[in-house]
Amino acid sequence: MRWANMQRLEKVSNILAARTKKQETVEKLKGVTAQEISELLSLARNTVSEDLNKLLTEKEAIKVKSRPVLFFSKQELEKIYSCSFKDQLSFKTLETLVSFLKGQVSVDTLHGETSKPEEFSEIIGYTGSLKDSIEKLKAAVLYPPNGLNILLGGESGVGKTLLAESLHRYYESFTGEESPFIYFNCSEYFNNPELLTTHLFGYKKGSFTGAVEDKPGLVEYADQGFLFLDEVHRLPSEGQEKLFTLLDKGYFSRMGEADVKRTVNVRFMFATTEDFSQTFLKTFLRRIPVTLLLPSVKERPIQEKIELVIKFFQNESRKIKKDITIQYPVIEQLVFKKYTGNVGEMKSEIQFICAQGYLKQIEKQSAALMIDQSLLLNEEPLEKDAKDQIALKELLDGKSLKIKSDNQSAVSHYFTARDKINDAFYDFLLKEFSNLKNSNIPQKEVASILQKKIDQLFDMRLFEPMNKTQSIRNIDENFEQKIEELTVYISELTGFTIQKNLIEVLSNHVYSTLLFMEIPNDDFYLYSSQLMLGRLENYDISKKIVEKVSTLFSVELPKTEITYFGLLLRKLKQADSQYQRNDECGVIVVAHGSTTATSMAEYSNVLFSSNLLKAVNMPIHQTVEETLEKVKNIIKINKYKRLILLVDIGSLVYFGNLISEEFGIDVLLVKNINLLSLLEVSREVIYESTDFNYLLPVLNEKGHLSSVCKKGHFFDSKVLIVSCMTGLGTALKIEKLIIDVFQEEVLQNIRILTLDNSEIQDIERIHQHIRADEKLVGIVGTFQTEVPDIPFIPLEELFSEKGVERLLLLFGYGMSDKKNRTMKDQIAKRYVHGLSLKAIVNHITVLNPQRLSIEVSQIYDDLCRQLNLSSDEKIMLRFLIHTCCTVERLVINNEYSTSDYNVSYKDIPNEASVIKMAFRPLEVSYNVQFSPLEIKYIYELLYGS
Numbered sequence: 020m021r022w023a024n025m026q027r028l029e030k031v032s033n034i035l036a037a038r039t040k041k042q043e044t045v046e047k048l049k050g051v052t053a054q055e056i057s058e059l060l061s062l063a064r065n066t067v068s069e070d071l072n073k074l075l076t077e078k079e080a081i082k083v084k085s086r087p088v089l090f091f092s093k094q095e096l097e098k099i100y101s102c103s104f105k106d107q108l109s110f111k112t113l114e115t116l117v118s119f120l121k122g123q124v125s126v127d128t129l130h131g132e133t134s135k136p137e138e139f140s141e142i143i144g145y146t147g148s149l150k151d152s153i154e155k156l157k158a159a160v161l162y163p164p165n166g167l168n169i170l171l172g173g174e175s176g177v178g179k180t181l182l183a184e185s186l187h188r189y190y191e192s193f194t195g196e197e198s199p200f201i202y203f204n205c206s207e208y209f210n211n212p213e214l215l216t217t218h219l220f221g222y223k224k225g226s227f228t229g230a231v232e233d234k235p236g237l238v239e240y241a242d243q244g245f246l247f248l249d250e251v252h253r254l255p256s257e258g259q260e261k262l263f264t265l266l267d268k269g270y271f272s273r274m275g276e277a278d279v280k281r282t283v284n285v286r287f288m289f290a291t292t293e294d295f296s297q298t299f300l301k302t303f304l305r306r307i308p309v310t311l312l313l314p315s316v317k318e319r320p321i322q323e324k325i326e327l328v329i330k331f332f333q334n335e336s337r338k339i340k341k342d343i344t345i346q347y348p349v350i351e352q353l354v355f356k357k358y359t360g361n362v363g364e365m366k367s368e369i370q371f372i373c374a375q376g377y378l379k380q381i382e383k384q385s386a387a388l389m390i391d392q393s394l395l396l397n398e399e400p401l402e403k404d405a406k407d408q409i410a411l412k413e414l415l416d417g418k419s420l421k422i423k424s425d426n427q428s429a430v431s432h433y434f435t436a437r438d439k440i441n442d443a444f445y446d447f448l449l450k451e452f453s454n455l456k457n458s459n460i461p462q463k464e465v466a467s468i469l470q471k472k473i474d475q476l477f478d479m480r481l482f483e484p485m486n487k488t489q490s491i492r493n494i495d496e497n498f499e500q501k502i503e504e505l506t507v508y509i510s511e512l513t514g515f516t517i518q519k520n521l522i523e524v525l526s527n528h529v530y531s532t533l534l535f536m537e538i539p540n541d542d543f544y545l546y547s548s549q550l551m552l553g554r555l556e557n558y559d560i561s562k563k564i565v566e567k568v569s570t571l572f573s574v575e576l577p578k579t580e581i582t583y584f585g586l587l588l589r590k591l592k593q594a595d596s597q598y599q600r601n602d603e604c605g606v607i608v609v610a611h612g613s614t615t616a617t618s619m620a621e622y623s624n625v626l627f628s629s630n631l632l633k634a635v636n637m638p639i640h641q642t643v644e645e646t647l648e649k650v651k652n653i654i655k656i657n658k659y660k661r662l663i664l665l666v667d668i669g670s671l672v673y674f675g676n677l678i679s680e681e682f683g684i685d686v687l688l689v690k691n692i693n694l695l696s697l698l699e700v701s702r703e704v705i706y707e708s709t710d711f712n713y714l715l716p717v718l719n720e721k722g723h724l725s726s727v728c729k730k731g732h733f734f735d736s737k738v739l740i741v742s743c744m745t746g747l748g749t750a751l752k753i754e755k756l757i758i759d760v761f762q763e764e765v766l767q768n769i770r771i772l773t774l775d776n777s778e779i780q781d782i783e784r785i786h787q788h789i790r791a792d793e794k795l796v797g798i799v800g801t802f803q804t805e806v807p808d809i810p811f812i813p814l815e816e817l818f819s820e821k822g823v824e825r826l827l828l829l830f831g832y833g834m835s836d837k838k839n840r841t842m843k844d845q846i847a848k849r850y851v852h853g854l855s856l857k858a859i860v861n862h863i864t865v866l867n868p869q870r871l872s873i874e875v876s877q878i879y880d881d882l883c884r885q886l887n888l889s890s891d892e893k894i895m896l897r898f899l900i901h902t903c904c905t906v907e908r909l910v911i912n913n914e915y916s917t918s919d920y921n922v923s924y925k926d927i928p929n930e931a932s933v934i935k936m937a938f939r940p941l942e943v944s945y946n947v948q949f950s951p952l953e954i955k956y957i958y959e960l961l962y963g964s
């Protein structure tokens with residue numbers, strides 16, 4: 020299936036490239052639509068559309084968000100027009116793309132487009148306080164196959180409707196298709212519940228007086244699109260019931276037609292100003308995977324409040340086609356006013372002020388609109404915060420704002436530019452260094468003063484966005500990629516998921532540090548080496564991170580960076596603990612691949628506004644042990660009392676038992692995890708309960724293979740699979756040999772499972788034979804299997820000297836322990852004996868192989884003792900087989916040639932007589948005679964010559 024998808028994607032990509040190549044001139048630029056490709060490949064348009072967007076995410080395609088949406092091959096366009104798109108992959112119109120290709124518009128100018136797509140251009144806070152929320156909503160809207168339903172909460176006027184409309188536009192632009200957006204306010208027919216229900220779900224002719232014809236409801240009008248139900252808490256119980264059936268089962272019926280089930284494909288968005296804890300909303304919430312509470316004006320950061328004010332004045336200025344000047348005290352009033360109606364109220368107030376100003380201006384006939392305090396509505400108490408007041412002054416320089424009607428540049432352009440390095444940490448350190456340089460405060464005190472100051476400053480300015488003034492790529496080609504690697508490294512090291520805004524802070528800081536290091540500043544280095552700000556809480560981890568940054572960017576960072584990362588870690592910990600559930604149940608996702616686990620966890624965390632999921636990746640070269648170590652680290656740092664462990668394939672499924680045993684905690688193990696099952700599990704965990712008694716049956720019922728590894732009930736049961744190409748018969752013989760040789764003492768917790776070769780070719784089949792409390796330690800077989808992470812011992816290795824040791828290691832007996840080594844020697848002896856017996860059985864026909872081999876091995880032991888030789892398994896094996904076969908040959912045919920006696924013992928008189936003597940009892944009991952040539956041969960065999 021996956022392979023088929025890849026082939027399809029390749030085909031789509033090839034057509035895109037071929038069609039892009041055919042461009043004539045830039046003026047006649049022609050893109051390809053999903054429709055055209057779908058016709059060429061006879062595929063569904065939706066599928067092609069999905070593939071094209073995938074190529075866009077993989078930075079292989081360029082998208083023009085016109086109607087219909089056009090696509091180009093990025094590589095081909097770059098080749099034809101010798102340009103580089105960098106990260107600018109989407110264009111609003113074909114004209115912007117043409118201008119870009121003609122070189123009139125630079126990527127930097129266009130950059131605003133990527134950071135704030137057109138659909139959200141109206142929303143202040145898109146790159147700030149609403150950033151994460153909107154990302155989450157975007158993911159929900161596009162979530163395959165039919166999106167996830169959304170509930171928006173927040174006081175009146177916070178922007179719920181605006182957001183819903185923007186999401187709809189975003190969806191249309193992404194899919195390139197028009198889709199209906201139906202708005203309905205449930206409080207409209209509040210006094211007439213029946214009317215409301217019929218309005219929503221339609222009715223059948225004759226179902227009530229006045230129903231003169233069949234009428235579809237809004238849900239039908241919204242089919243293949245969105246239905247936005249505002250004030251949903253006002254929905255009467257009848258409507259609720261119908262709505263729940265539609266949400267749960269996907270069908271509904273119009274009023275008066277109980278026997279008809281109608282299906283529609285509607286993406287619901289709900290909004291409410293009520294508290295989510297209200298009864299109706301609680302039952303409702305269970306059905307809505309994505310909920311979001313929008314912040315009130317009061318909760319917004321100061322910069323956004325100012326942006327809102329500017330934005331609404333810009334709107335007015337555009338409408339009345341006049342420049343507007345707003346005096347600073349007016350801005351202050353508007354920014355700090357208490358708004359019960361939030362952004363909506365702020366907007367209307369500004370409209371009102373402008374209307375009044377406009378009137379005055381007509382009277383006075385002045386050219387521009389001047390907004391002064393006289394225009395303000397009655398003065399109300401303001402919500403001023405000293406820090407915000409300073410920020411406002413700093414951001415606007417304490418001056419009036421001049422808004423031009425013909426220049427609607429981005430709101431942030433009104434803010435005073437910052438200086439060039441722009442990193443609070445280094446700005447501060449530099450200033451302090453110069454201050455302290457000539458002071459005579461003792462070093463130790465300086466350190467502690469600085470520590471405190473930095474700490475406060477870090478908290479205060481951490482979340483402020485900074486402008487990267489120089490192109491990042493001048494600093495490092497792969498800057499973003501490296502920051503991503505650094506983020507994964509920090510997450511894995513600490514187990515903290517780093518929130519997007521903190522990644523931005525981290526990225527800004529690294530960026531300015533790198534810039535900073537390019538500026539020669541002897542003073543700074545001098546002080547930085549002296550200024551080790553005490554031993555920090557997270558010193559060791561911080562140091563590791565600094566080393567990682569140094570390696571990633573091939574620089575030697577100043578020591579102060581350890582302090583910086585120490586502070587950042589503390590912040591991460593704080594941010595993380597906000598999301599931590601108090602029952603101390605951790606959730607860790609472990610998956611094969613270098614970023615699979617991280618991206619799945621991130622997706623789920625964004626969607627559920629949580630930070631609950633931690634991720635451990637298992638790149639191809641990372642061993643199972645290293646992976647387990649990372650998981651253990653996270654458990655240690657977070658001090659989990661219980662753990663939900665989500666794993667994909669391979670031996671990761673054994674982590675459950677291992678962790679349960681080592682930490683003495685209960686572990687709920689969910690196997691075969693993928694993004695979809697992960698989302699389902701996260702939803703249960705977040706909205707319902709982390710109680711394993713609840714989760715286990717629910718998850719299993721939903722088809723997610725789960726089991727609980729209970730603390731204290733650790734069975735330590737291990738399974739060794741034996742399988743042989745030549746058939747089950749041989750496998751059974753090998754099993755018997757292992758049981759004979761390793762014996763009960765070693766095998767008490769080990770089950771040996773003989774399986775047909777076909778049964779061991781994939782992990783699914785294997786798992787059917789293994790219980791949840793068992794651990795598969797390895798497979799002995801003829802051919803290497805495709806099963807990942809499970810040790811495989813080829814048969815030839817099992818028969819070699821190393822075989823015993825390998826098996827013992829798999830059974831958990833380390834060779835550093837002397838007791839285990841002695842045990843290994845004993846087993847090895849029995850092993851050789853057992854093996855030789857098998858070999859001997861094949862050769863000996865007349866004599867009793869069992870008895871003979873015991874006698875011969877006795878002789879071997881005697882010889883070793885008398886000749887002072889250390890026992891060697893390989894030699895012993897050869898000795899046994901050779902001697903037994905010789906005895907049998909002599910018994911059957913006791914004849915010698917003269918050459919057998921023509922042998923001299925001159926060089927080995929002692930050894931020869933010891934060997935002869937040792938063989939004496941054998942000669943007697945079988946009535947045979949070993950010739951001098953035989954004795955010489957045995958000597959050579961024993962001495963390995």
Ligand SMILES: Nc1ncnc2c1ncn2[C@@H]1O[C@H](COP(=O)(O)OP(=O)(O)OP(=O)(O)O)[C@@H](O)[C@H]1O
Nearest residue numbers: 141142143174175176177178179180181362363366
């Ligand atoms: N983040 C924002 N950026 C710019 N304008 C905004 C923002 N949020 C809200 N607005 C504007 O404020 C007004 C009120 O917003 P909206 O109607 O979306 O709020 P609401 O939460 O749906 O309110 P209600 O609950 O009263 O229906 C609208 O004109 C909207 O354009």
